[in-house]
Amino acid sequence: MRIQVFVLAVLLGIASGLPGQTPVVNTSLAGKATTSKSFTMPRTLDGHPDLQGTYDLATLTPIDRPAGQGQTMTSEEAKKREAGQQKRVAQGDAKIAGDRTAPPKGGDGSVGAAGNVGGYNYGWLDPGSSYNVVDGQIRTSLIIDPPDGRMPPYTPEAQKRIAAMRSRANSDATESNDPGLDKTPGAYDDPEARPLGEQCLLGFGSTSGPPMLPDYFYNNLHKIVQTGDSVMILTEMVHDVRVVRMNAQHLPSNIRRWLGDSVGHWEGDTLVIDTTNFTSKTRFRGSTENLHVVERFTRTGPKTLLYRFTIEDPATWARPWTGEMAWYATNGLIYEYACHEANYALGDILRGARERDREQGAAKAGK
Amino acid sequence: MSMSKPVTVAAILAIATLSVCSAQTTGYKPPRIAGKPDLNGIWQALSEANWDLEAHVARPAMALRPGPYGPVPAAPVLALGAVGAVPPSLGVVEGGEIPYLPEAVAQKKKNQENWLTLDPEIKCYLPGVPRATYMPYPFEIFQNATSMFIAYEYAGAARDIYLKDPGPAPVDSWMGQSVGHWEGDTLVVDVKGFNDQSWFDRAGNFHSDQLHVVERYTRTSADVISYEATIEDKAVFSRPWKISLPLYRRQEKNVQLMDFKCAEFVEELLYGKWRKKPLGN
Numbered sequence: 001m002r003i004q005v006f007v008l009a010v011l012l013g014i015a016s017g018l019p020g021q022t023p024v025v026n027t028s029l030a031g032k033a034t035t036s037k038s039f040t041m042p043r044t045l046d047g048h049p050d051l052q053g054t055y056d057l058a059t060l061t062p063i064d065r066p067a068g069q070g071q072t073m074t075s076e077e078a079k080k081r082e083a084g085q086q087k088r089v090a091q092g093d094a095k096i097a098g099d100r101t102a103p104p105k106g107g108d109g110s111v112g113a114a115g116n117v118g119g120y121n122y123g124w125l126d127p128g129s130s131y132n133v134v135d136g137q138i139r140t141s142l143i144i145d146p147p148d149g150r151m152p153p154y155t156p157e158a159q160k161r162i163a164a165m166r167s168r169a170n171s172d173a174t175e176s177n178d179p180g181l182d183k184t185p186g187a188y189d190d191p192e193a194r195p196l197g198e199q200c201l202l203g204f205g206s207t208s209g210p211p212m213l214p215d216y217f218y219n220n221l222h223k224i225v226q227t228g229d230s231v232m233i234l235t236e237m238v239h240d241v242r243v244v245r246m247n248a249q250h251l252p253s254n255i256r257r258w259l260g261d262s263v264g265h266w267e268g269d270t271l272v273i274d275t276t277n278f279t280s281k282t283r284f285r286g287s288t289e290n291l292h293v294v295e296r297f298t299r300t301g302p303k304t305l306l307y308r309f310t311i312e313d314p315a316t317w318a319r320p321w322t323g324e325m326a327w328y329a330t331n332g333l334i335y336e337y338a339c340h341e342a343n344y345a346l347g348d349i350l351r352g353a354r355e356r357d358r359e360q361g362a363a364k365a366g367k
Numbered sequence: 368m369s370m371s372k373p374v375t376v377a378a379i380l381a382i383a384t385l386s387v388c389s390a391q392t393t394g395y396k397p398p399r400i401a402g403k404p405d406l407n408g409i410w411q412a413l414s415e416a417n418w419d420l421e422a423h424v425a426r427p428a429m430a431l432r433p434g435p436y437g438p439v440p441a442a443p444v445l446a447l448g449a450v451g452a453v454p455p456s457l458g459v460v461e462g463g464e465i466p467y468l469p470e471a472v473a474q475k476k477k478n479q480e481n482w483l484t485l486d487p488e489i490k491c492y493l494p495g496v497p498r499a500t501y502m503p504y505p506f507e508i509f510q511n512a513t514s515m516f517i518a519y520e521y522a523g524a525a526r527d528i529y530l531k532d533p534g535p536a537p538v539d540s541w542m543g544q545s546v547g548h549w550e551g552d553t554l555v556v557d558v559k560g561f562n563d564q565s566w567f568d569r570a571g572n573f574h575s576d577q578l579h580v581v582e583r584y585t586r587t588s589a590d591v592i593s594y595e596a597t598i599e600d601k602a603v604f605s606r607p608w609k610i611s612l613p614l615y616r617r618q619e620k621n622v623q624l625m626d627f628k629c630a631e632f633v634e635e636l637l638y639g640k641w642r643k644k645p646l647g648n
Contacts (some may be wrong), residue, residue, distance in 0.1 A: 044512075045401065045546060052511075052513065052514060079463060085448070188643075189643035189644070190643065191634040191635075191638040191641075191642075192634065194513065198567075199630065199631065201628055201630060201631055221459075223516075223527065225514045225516045226511060227509050227511055230509070232507075232509045232516060232518065234525055239523060239525045241518040241624075242522060243507065243526050243623065255625075257626050258626050258628060297528045333527075333529075333533055334527065335537070335540065336493075336540035336542055338493055338540065338541050340491075340522075340630040341487075343630075347637065347638050347641060348640060350638055350641035350642070351641050354641055354643070357643065
């Protein structure tokens with residue numbers, strides 16, 4: 001189990017010391033049917049399916065399928081894993097000794113933000129408590145195509161591009177897979193070199209997307225509001241609003257947007273959203289600005305949507321790939337995620353690096 | 368500041384404000400969504416309110432320093448020239464002046480004198496309410512039978528207008544917690560749960576965390592919403608006061624909310640000094 005979690009954490013780019021969640025009642029999988037036979041499609045005033053509501057994307061199902069797993073798991077296995085997760089949460093929420101010693105200088109050397117000097121404890125996190133169920137199947141990955149449930153390999157061109165990026169500053173790295181001060185020259189020199197999440201420009205983990213994905217950490221709510229000519233999708237993290245213009249043309253190619261330019265249309269009862277025109281800074285898993293995302297929303301029950309996304313960027317992947325997940329409605333309210341307003345971290349990270357520069361300079365001078 | 372304002376300005380202003388308010392009684396019947404007036408669309412204030420809610424003549428700059436013949440732009444904004452000047456207005460405050468408590472007047476003056484370091488807009492902080500409404504950026508209302516939501520271009524600010532009261536706000540926030548209901552053809556939004564960080568304008572007008580705003584949105588023609596906000600804050604003002612101004616529908620066929628993630632634009636201002644190689648002056 002512990003190995004499993006470690007694999008998941010690494011795959012998802014999450015600090016292995018951090019997985020946990022807020023202590024909520026474990027939702028039984030049986031209660032999360034994604035299709036309902038006696039279900040009548042709710043419709044908006046103009047006759048289209050009503051997709052509106054607030055949805056919680058937190059899930060234990062990872063984006064990429066862990067090695068050695070099939071496409072689905074049995075409910076017994078899911079229950080066992082979910083119980084394990086609950087236990088970890090309970091442990092994480094347990095009281096800690098107030099007189100414990102400080103972590104070792106520079107961290108304990110493990111994977112995690114700044115070598116796990118300590119960050120959030122479990123009570124702050126909400127990475128999901130159950131697995132995602134689609135078509136009555138308990139899924140082991142969001143990715144369904146390729147059939148192995150894993151992102152296709154990078155093209156040689158993309159491998160080179162991503163390697164070059166990682167050897168310099170790492171402004172697309174998540175906080176948790178940041179390799180640290182020594183391994184990425186320049187990464188702490190300027191605010192622009194820091195991850196977009198640290199700059200409060202986008203939520204980390206493609207929460208705002210598109211594709212809009214769980215971050216396996218916290219703040220996974222989204223809200224949908226439909227009007228006659230648009231669909232508004234609010235992402236909780238960094239309060240990002242996407243306005244999908246219905247039956248509209250894409251912007252000229254010289255107008256680039258952080259979340260891309262989204263236009264939508266209905267195919268039967270499915271909302272199809274086509275997104276292009278991303279900025280060159282909005283890198284989804286190393287993509288270029290030519291990333292093309294097609295999303296499909298279908299209401300499958302009174303409390304569930306099916307969300308499907310297809311990713312295309314020939315300069316990064318030789319073939320398109322597709323994932324899907326159920327979005328579960330929640331009665332929870334979305335509170336303000338005022339990131340930039342209280343962003344002490346970004347300045348302190350740079351100040352810390354300058355302080356280290358000064359110490360190293362002094363040490364050199366003293367030799 | 369407001370104590371020393373000539374009475375005549377207030378009088379002129381009262382007349383000007385009255386004429387704005389009277390727009391509500393035109394008898395216009397707006398198109399409807401589920402029986403309620405349709406407020407959907409992209410709107411923007413055409414107003415100097417964000418520079419200074421109160422009546423004012425034009426000023427050389429937001430930040431001033433004494434010159435031999437009167438105030439001149441302070442050094443940090445000097446290079447902006449006329450672009451940095453403050454456009455004049457008869458103001459949007461009903462009755463002309465904001466009724467500050469005596470001790471709050473001093474804070475307002477201090478805010479104005481230290482505008483460059485204190486105005487949250489300079490740092491791209493969330494604008495609060497009502498300031499979000501009359502900033503010089505468009506905003507979009509998303510409305511249907513069950514939802515009311517406002518997205519603002521400035522800083523990507525967003526507000527869910529709850530049509531069912533969820534109870535007291537669990538935590539203070541920049542944009543507050545908004546609860547809306549209809550009074551006839553007017554959308555009334557009650558906003559509470561603010562922190563004390565946002566301002567009302569670039570002139571240092573401010574509030575505490577006891578701020579309570581009641582907004583009224585009334586469509587008065589195909590392309591105009593009459594907007595009023597009553598502002599109450601016992602820690603700062605001696606009585607509730609009201610602003611009113613029209614909001615206009617953006618007419619461009621291709622208009623849409625664009626990205627204005629200004630957090631990116633203020634990184635040099637906020638963090639430039641901690642670059643490995645500061646850019647210098």
